[in-house]
Amino acid sequence: MRRPSSAGSSPLRSCIVTARRPLAVFILSHPWLQDMVVKAAPSDFDVQFLDGADDEAMRSILPQADFLMATQLSAKWVPFLMRCKLVQHQGVGYDGIDAGALAAAEIPLAVTPEGTTIGVAEHTILLILALSKQLVLVHESLRRGEYDQIGWRANSHFFFGKTLGIIGFGRIGRRVAHLAGSFDVRLLYYDAVRAAPAVEQAEGVQYLPFDELLPQADIVTVHVPIAPDTRGLFGAREFARMKPGALFINTSRGDTYDMDALYQALSTGELGGAGLDVFNPEPPPPDHPIRRLPNVICTPHMATGTVEAHLQKVQAQFDNFRRVLHGETPHNLVSIAPP
Incomplete structure (x- = not known):
């Protein structure tokens, strides 16, 4: 043996x-x-x-x-x-x-x-739901001995009925669409290569150009590989184009977004929250202020783990x-x- x-x-x-x-x-x-x-x-x-x-x-x-x-x-x-x-x-x-x-x-x-597609797609839905219901903050409050049944409700929201914008419609993006469809959300997507009409119909998704998708989505989730056209895909301009109060989810690669620009958008209230599994650099600096924002959930590049x-x-x-x-x-x- x-x-x-x-x-x-x-x-x-x-x-x-x-x-x-x-x-x-x-x-x-x-x-x-x-x-x-x-x-x-x-x-x-x-x-x-x-x-x-x-x-x-x-x-x-x-x-x-x-x-x-x-x-x-x-x-x-x-x-x-x-x-x-x-x-x-x-x-x-x-x-x-x-x-x-x-x-x-x-x-x-x-x-x-194998394994990656399901793991990352599930993690994406996890981050969306946890941010929508302030799960981490509510959990920490209860551990401190608090029991506030009413106070958290003012900033907790359904995923149901929202518009989800999927950036990158490969294996993972399609799996996210498949899972998110169970929540009766509107599904938009952008990809450099548009899917066939039969795929769009089967997954219940609508294609929009990148700049048109951003202001319509309540939640934007990123599922692109690193390439010349995706490196730095999200910066201050793109965050400013997103819907006020929108959530930003990234489980793809840290090089796809500007972490400092995201911090500014989150800290000013321009965006409502972020769920991040990837950073640039990795690990992110221990003193980077994005780690301390209450409306951010971070995981250490383990979405498929x-x-x-x-x-x-x-x-x-x-x-x-x-x-x-x-x-x-x-x-x-x-x-x-x-x-």
Whole structure:
């Protein structure tokens, strides 16, 4: 039976790598994440864990990897992937991986939407509902010994009947629309590539250009990848165009919005609240004032972080590894032209 191991300066699990089984290397140092891999890994693979901050271990282990799972991979490590048949990203936002260097080395890159789509969409709805009902503030009040049945009602609101503006209508944006539809909300969306009419009809959504959507939405939620046209997508201009008192939700990438401009819009009452799972930089500075605003709920880039999501991800990753071994095209390949 295979014995997973970690390579690096942290406490390691021992590993015997045989010639009979392909080696899947996971750049993961957290014990819980490693446990998720161990639970889902099939017995016909050897598994080894790496700490991406340990250069010596990276130089030693990467040349042995038949498959690699990583969330961060710079160009300097690509030449070490001498046997690697596929690099698999943990989620869908692969901006931490030098895809161009992999393409130049003719090493395919795939993403893992499994688990991510459901987890992020559910987290989005969670943030909307928690802000609408002031959940964190009410909870903290009760823990202080208060019991105000009436006072909180003046600033608590239905999600029902509101207009939700979805920016980015890929896998996650569509799942958000699907879930939000159960609340009988009006669904608007913007995407650089408009969905087919059949998709719009099935999801009950209406397309609007970006600048037209912002002033109509009671809640704006962001689900775009990082690209030249999405970096800095929301700044002071865009927040000013939003409906007064609107909620801003971002579970995509921190580079998509200006955190200082958002703070100004929230602190002046221009916007009613924000639910943030992503920041720029990450983690956000401990003294950044947005952390202290009562109308902001922050989570540490963990929207997809559930037991079920991680198990689904690992299963999907090994399914892709096996597809490659069988000469089949892996699922969810990233198409990147060499530099």
